[in-house]
Amino acid sequence: MSFLRSKDETKPWKGSYAPYDLIKELCIAVGVIALLAVLLTVLFSSPDDKPSTIAPADFATTAATELAGTSGTAEYGPPYNHSSGSVQHFLLLHPQRWLGVSHPIDTAEDYVVKPLETIPNDPALGSALAEYKAASATQKQEWSAAYAKPLEEYAVAVEEKKTPPSTVSVDQSTGTVTVKASGAGPVGTMMTSLQALAQSGGLEGGLVSSSQFFQTDYTKPLLFMADGGLLGERAEGQHLLGEQWGLMNETGSYPGQPWLWLYALWYQVEPIKSSPNADIQVLLIMGLLSLAFICIPFIPGINSLPRKIPIYKLIWKEHYRELPGAEGTTRPRGT
Amino acid sequence: MSTGSGIPPIVSSKSWTVKVREKGVESLPPERLLPDGQPTYVASWIYVFGVASIASLVVIIGSGCILALKGPAWWHETGVGHFFNSIHLWSVELFFFAMVVHLWGKYWMAAWRGGRGRVWVTGAIVFLVAVPCALTGYVSQQNFDAQWISTQAKDAMNSVGVGSFFNLTNFGQMYSYHILLLPIAVVALVSLHVLLVRRNGVVPPIELEEKLKS
Numbered sequence: 438m439s440f441l442r443s444k445d446e447t448k449p450w451k452g453s454y455a456p457y458d459l460i461k462e463l464c465i466a467v468g469v470i471a472l473l474a475v476l477l478t479v480l481f482s483s484p485d486d487k488p489s490t491i492a493p494a495d496f497a498t499t500a501a502t503e504l505a506g507t508s509g510t511a512e513y514g515p516p517y518n519h520s521s522g523s524v525q526h527f528l529l530l531h532p533q534r535w536l537g538v539s540h541p542i543d544t545a546e547d548y549v550v551k552p553l554e555t556i557p558n559d560p561a562l563g564s565a566l567a568e569y570k571a572a573s574a575t576q577k578q579e580w581s582a583a584y585a586k587p588l589e590e591y592a593v594a595v596e597e598k599k600t601p602p603s604t605v606s607v608d609q610s611t612g613t614v615t616v617k618a619s620g621a622g623p624v625g626t627m628m629t630s631l632q633a634l635a636q637s638g639g640l641e642g643g644l645v646s647s648s649q650f651f652q653t654d655y656t657k658p659l660l661f662m663a664d665g666g667l668l669g670e671r672a673e674g675q676h677l678l679g680e681q682w683g684l685m686n687e688t689g690s691y692p693g694q695p696w697l698w699l700y701a702l703w704y705q706v707e708p709i710k711s712s713p714n715a716d717i718q719v720l721l722i723m724g725l726l727s728l729a730f731i732c733i734p735f736i737p738g739i740n741s742l743p744r745k746i747p748i749y750k751l752i753w754k755e756h757y758r759e760l761p762g763a764e765g766t767t768r769p770r771g772t
Numbered sequence: 773m774s775t776g777s778g779i780p781p782i783v784s785s786k787s788w789t790v791k792v793r794e795k796g797v798e799s800l801p802p803e804r805l806l807p808d809g810q811p812t813y814v815a816s817w818i819y820v821f822g823v824a825s826i827a828s829l830v831v832i833i834g835s836g837c838i839l840a841l842k843g844p845a846w847w848h849e850t851g852v853g854h855f856f857n858s859i860h861l862w863s864v865e866l867f868f869f870a871m872v873v874h875l876w877g878k879y880w881m882a883a884w885r886g887g888r889g890r891v892w893v894t895g896a897i898v899f900l901v902a903v904p905c906a907l908t909g910y911v912s913q914q915n916f917d918a919q920w921i922s923t924q925a926k927d928a929m930n931s932v933g934v935g936s937f938f939n940l941t942n943f944g945q946m947y948s949y950h951i952l953l954l955p956i957a958v959v960a961l962v963s964l965h966v967l968l969v970r971r972n973g974v975v976p977p978i979e980l981e982e983k984l985k986s
Contacts, residue, residue: 447886450811450976457810466820466827470866474831477865478858485848485857486916516936525931532933539936653944660941663923672920683924687910687917691861694906696868696899716931731896734884744978748880753977756813 484689486675489667491640491658497614498588499665500631503548504624505581508664511544517660518542525717532717540656545577548661552640553630562630565623572622584621584628588614592666612636679704699723805970813977818877821870828867829962833955835860840951844914864906871899883975891972894965901957908950911940922946 502508512522516539524533553566569577587604594601604617613632618625634640644658662668669678677683684701687693703709703719712718734740743749750757838856839847847853875895884892911922922940929935939945 446979447976449886450813450973453812454809455812455814457808457814459806459808462823463827466823467830470824470827470863471831471834471859473866474835474859474862477862478855481858481862482854483858483861484915484917485854485913488914488916488919516930516939523927523930533931533935536933536936540939653947654939654942656939656941659919659923662919668920668923671916672924675916677920677924679924683920687921692865694910696872696903696906714931716928720928720932727900731893731900733879733896734889734892740882740884743880743882746880749882749978752816752818752877752881753813755815756977759812 481691484687484691486688489662489671490638491635491662495592495665495667496612496635497616497628497632498585498592499661500549500628500635501581501585501588502664503544503661504628505578505585506545507585508544510542510660510664516540518544525714527714527717527721530717530721542657542660545581547657548644549627549631552634552644553627555639556630556634559630561626565626565630568623569627576622579620580622580624584616584618584624587616587618680710699726800967800971804973805967807970811974811976814974818873818881819974821874821877824870825867825874826962826966828863828870829958831863832860832867833959835863836951836955844912844947848914860909864909868902868906871902875899881975882978885975885978886972888968888972888975891965891968894961894968898958898961898965901954901961905950905954905958907940908946908954912943912947912950914943918943 499508503511506512509522510517512520514520514522514524515533515537518538518541524531526533550566550570553562556562569580572580587602591601591605606615607613608615613636616625616628631640640658644661672678672683673681675686675688677686677688682698682701682705684704685694685697700719700723703722704715709715709718729736729739835856839853839860842853847857878892878895907921907925911918911925926935926940929938929940938949
């Protein structure tokens with residue numbers, strides 16, 4: 438690495454030494470930092486907003502899109518499925534495609550059919566499921582779309598603050614959504630049962646459980662909730678959206694992750710801000726900047742800037758003030 | 773092989789242990805590893821932030837160990853648990869604050885001079901590894917922050933293919949990364965960084981051209 442030192446005239450220190458107790462300094466520092474952390478804890482505590490649950494409010498709409506294959510997750514692409522809705526690339530780089538489907542999710546099966554199959558002793562549901570499973574893919578799609586259509590119209594009307602269509606009624610006290618959808622075949626019965634399952638709190642368990650008793654992977658319920666609107670609404674109120682620099686924020690007025698400010702910055706800058714490939718662009722930029730950060734000592738111009746902007750004179754002002762007499766007074770040792 | 777109590781073992785030049793010991797002592801003799809003196813130029817507030825970073829890391833690990841002893845749900849259920857979670861959070865904030873000031877200070881000191889490039893490199897990597905260490909903590913909280921951050925940040929991970937083996941929505945995996953794998957990496961890198969500092973010594977001041985001329 439000698440080429441890296443070609444202009445480096447730094448010589449080993451031949452000057453004086455002062456007594457120093459490294460262990461004592463560390464112990465004092467730990468004590469001070471611990472006290473500071475306790476003080477900040479007493480003053481500000483830490484945020485702990487309860488997690489959202491799969492709630493009835495927009496549940497029916499989300500479940501309908503999962504069954505119809507039109508939800509964000511259904512159209513996402515790798516690593517969940519072979520769609521392409523959220524697949525990003527940069528020039529010839531397609532890492533998301535290259536790494537493939539590692540966490541397969543079939544939204545209709547995983548979010549609707551399989552949880553319904555866990556409900557015992559319901560003949561109406563049993564025959565509805567049998568009819569659904571026996572149908573062709575085209576038929577399934579038609580039924581799902583017919584059921585989803587009035588819910589989408591309802592959601593649009595609510596968003597635009599217009600009178601909602603009479604085909605959808607919501608019982609605010611129980612959160613039960615009733616959908617009058619013609620041409621939906623067995624889907625109406627299935628979705629009514631799914632709502633009941635969700636209201637009983639059984640859906641989260643149905644989504645998390647697998648062939649193993651113990652489970653710690655919440656990918657499916659989290660993606661289901663992200664497909665709905667509740668998480669986003671709550672996040673907006675807590676300034677957590679991307680355009681609110683949410684990447685570095687957390688709930689409340691807590692500092693969050695301010696060290697991510699540079700990541701968050703790129704999402705505010707055009708053309709990245711409106712690009713469908715914003716994430717890969719930001720990560721590639723940050724990857725390059727991180728590499729440059731590591732290599733600062735070896736980058737011409739960047740590594741000589743400290744000599745040109747003499748902040749070092751402030752840092753070592755004591756030393757420079759005493760420089761003429763600095764040739765060994767205390768305990769010369771060499772390095 | 774020891775021949776008995778108090779009798780030194782036979783030293784073999786082929787012994788790996790002997791080679792490691794000799795190399796270690798040669799690189800870092802005890803008085804350099806744990807010095808009781810510092811060059812007189814080590815006199816500035818900026819030096820506080822290096823040790824403050826390490827002290828914060830000690831508090832992070834201490835509070836994290838207490839949280840780990842009781843499991844990930846404890847801090848949601850008890851006041852004591854929430855107290856230690858808050859200590860953990862604030863020591864992380866202090867850690868990053870101290871580390872950023874330390875890094876800026878070292879940049880303006882051009883602290884890589886005199887063959888100290890590796891000291892800078894290890895320090896910079898500590899910062900970069902600490903970022904996912906904190907992120908995995910945020911997504912392991914089992915509250916709304918964890919739900920939102922994991923479902924949003926997954927898109928960035930997925931876009932570069934990392935999501936296929938580093939799944940932010942998999943609590944079990946993120947918790948393992950947060951309490952074991954990434955802390956081991958941070959502590960190992962910090963240890964290496966400190967050993968390199970001890971080996972090379974604290975970088976001397978940039979020599980003043982006008983002083984040199986006079």
